Ligand SMILES: [Zn+2]
């Protein structure tokens with residue numbers, strides 16, 4: 001039938017790929033969960049149609065009177081994507097957009113608001129991110145004053161500065177340097193330069209919520225940091241724990 005069609009100067013073939021080729025879907029179980037993979041049923045026929053289709057595209061550019069049109073009808077999304085790629089059919093704007101988004105998820109480095117390390121969206125899995133999810137309190141103050149981790153490290157940095165510039169205050173500052181504790185795990189906030197952030201929780205990396213897609217990624221804005229630290233500040237469980245600490249401390253008679 002294809003040969004007959006080729007006899008004419010002007011012809012058109014319409015391929016119904018869904019019924020001609022068909023798609024096989026198979027599910028497979030792995031440690032990562034269930035994944036579905038699709039494959040072409042009639043491989044030989046598929047190769048035949050794609051090569052015929054490519055020929056048709058070339059021949060329509062011909063200046064002669066020969067017009068050989070090929071039309072493919074596809075419903076299956078997997079088959080549509082595969083076929084368009086294999087015959088190098090120009091992408092629509094939406095497909096181009098989707099392709100870019102997919103590329104971004106595969107390659108773009110995003111800075112995490114929780115651990116401040118880089119991550120890639122498609123490889124972001126449970127347990128990749130180590131962080132503290134609570135606020136910081138000053139264990140030496142009577143009020144057990146609450147701070148965000150950023151505020152605490154700013155104060156510790158200032159202490160370090162003063163220690164060098166006012167050597168007479170060194171001992172006093174030295175005694176206070178371990179005063180900031182994380183409410184989530186009671187670990188001490190380190191002032192030592194170069195100590196990695198670390199944390200008591202493991203989870204997924206997170207990016208800041210920003211309306212501007214370009215801005216959200218590589219640069220960690222103050223807004224994004226504030227957003228995360230506010231979540232930590234307002235954590236109900238930890239505020240409860242902090243009130244308990246405060247009550248117990250007051251009972252001890254230090255007031
Ligand atoms: Zn913690």
Ligand SMILES: [Zn+2]
Nearest residue numbers: 112115129205
């Ligand atoms: Zn992270």
